[in-house]
Amino acid sequence: MYKSSKISDKRLFNSIYIEENAFEFPITREILKNHSSTPIIKIRNYKDVFNRPKQNFSIQKHNQSLILAVKKDNFLYKGPEVCQNFGHTNFCYTSFLLNCVFDCEYCYLQGMYPSANLVAFVNTEQYKQAIKDAASNKPIYLAASYDTDLIAFHNAIPYMEYFYDFFKANTDITVEIRTKSGNESFYRNYPPTENVIIGFTLSPEGIIKKFEKHTPSLDIRLKAIRTAISEGYKIRICLDPIFINPGTDALYEPFFQYIFDKIHSDDILDVGYGFFRMSHDFFKRIEKQNNSWLFAQDYSHYNDVVSYPLETQEEIKSKHIDILSKYIKKERIFTL
Numbered sequence: 001m002y003k004s005s006k007i008s009d010k011r012l013f014n015s016i017y018i019e020e021n022a023f024e025f026p027i028t029r030e031i032l033k034n035h036s037s038t039p040i041i042k043i044r045n046y047k048d049v050f051n052r053p054k055q056n057f058s059i060q061k062h063n064q065s066l067i068l069a070v071k072k073d074n075f076l077y078k079g080p081e082v083c084q085n086f087g088h089t090n091f092c093y094t095s096f097l098l099n100c101v102f103d104c105e106y107c108y109l110q111g112m113y114p115s116a117n118l119v120a121f122v123n124t125e126q127y128k129q130a131i132k133d134a135a136s137n138k139p140i141y142l143a144a145s146y147d148t149d150l151i152a153f154h155n156a157i158p159y160m161e162y163f164y165d166f167f168k169a170n171t172d173i174t175v176e177i178r179t180k181s182g183n184e185s186f187y188r189n190y191p192p193t194e195n196v197i198i199g200f201t202l203s204p205e206g207i208i209k210k211f212e213k214h215t216p217s218l219d220i221r222l223k224a225i226r227t228a229i230s231e232g233y234k235i236r237i238c239l240d241p242i243f244i245n246p247g248t249d250a251l252y253e254p255f256f257q258y259i260f261d262k263i264h265s266d267d268i269l270d271v272g273y274g275f276f277r278m279s280h281d282f283f284k285r286i287e288k289q290n291n292s293w294l295f296a297q298d299y300s301h302y303n304d305v306v307s308y309p310l311e312t313q314e315e316i317k318s319k320h321i322d323i324l325s326k327y328i329k330k331e332r333i334f335t336l
């Protein structure tokens with residue numbers, strides 16, 4: 001194990017941990033070149049750092065370290081029931097990066113991982129092979145910015161650059177990159193490809209301010225959407241998670257109207273819509289360590305999922321879909 005001694009106050013990461021077998025990969029070489037003033041710590045296995053007991057997720061979130069690792073197995077996972085498949089039956093997700101640079105108060109990652117540090121897997125070629133194998137019998141729908149925001153992290157590790165030619169060449173893979181980022185240069189630098197969809201998560205400004213720490217404002221996201229549209233990208237608008245807590249319900253009608261004042265529905269592919277929901281285990285873990293108002297509300301528990309009572313969901317959903325269908329055809333609104 002060794003540490004560099006130079007400290008720069010412009011450091012993006014507190015420290016960079018690197019698995020001993022991850023040094024020879026292009027991503028690692030780039031990171032070492034661009035972060036010469038950050039302490040580098042050589043490790044045997046990323047789990048020795050990431051899975052350490054008694055870490056404090058919220059403290060680490062303010063001062064994240066980066067861990068570069070080689071993924072050994074499980075390159076792809078079956079899409080979970082609580083996520084939308086947008087009509088695709090062969091739905092998988094992959095995680096090149098664990099954790100996120102944003103800090104949403106409702107994020108399930110706080111209950112899923114023992115650490116808020118970022119793990120970036122560097123063996124991109126093995127991911128490509130696994131994705132190709134999964135698509136060999138049947139086209140797949142791949143959520144590639146799952147458990148993270150790849151576009152927000154693009155200036156640190158440009159994963160899309162590593163995967164761009166691969167996705168472009170393999171049209172039997174439909175890729176969704178979900179983001180809250182306002183990084184417009186991304187869309188100017190990478191021409192759109194037919195099988196890549198950018199899913200922008202939008203929330204009312206009041207929700208962004210309250211629950212989505214470090215994320216761009218609604219206007220900045222809408223501006224990024226307009227840039228992506230003008231560059232020819234396929235765009236999905238994700239209205240997810242929707243909150244039904246006191247004080248939030250009134251935000252939605254003007255919010256829907258605002259979006260479609262700024263974005264023409266003919267310029268987008270579809271809309272995803274879903275309520276705040278979380279696996280029971282993650283919710284319980286977060287509830288214990290987090291005193292957020294959000295986790296102290298009354299929710300219903302069903303099929304291992306914590307969310308709003310189903311009757312309330314149905315009532316609000318029907319109201320919202322009626323409003324949204326003034327702007328976009330119901331067939332293009334996907335709900336859970």
Ligand code: SF4
Pocket residue numbers: 099100101102103104106107108109147148149180
């Ligand atoms: S952007 Fe998504 S992954 Fe990142 S913190 Fe927010 S909810 Fe979690």
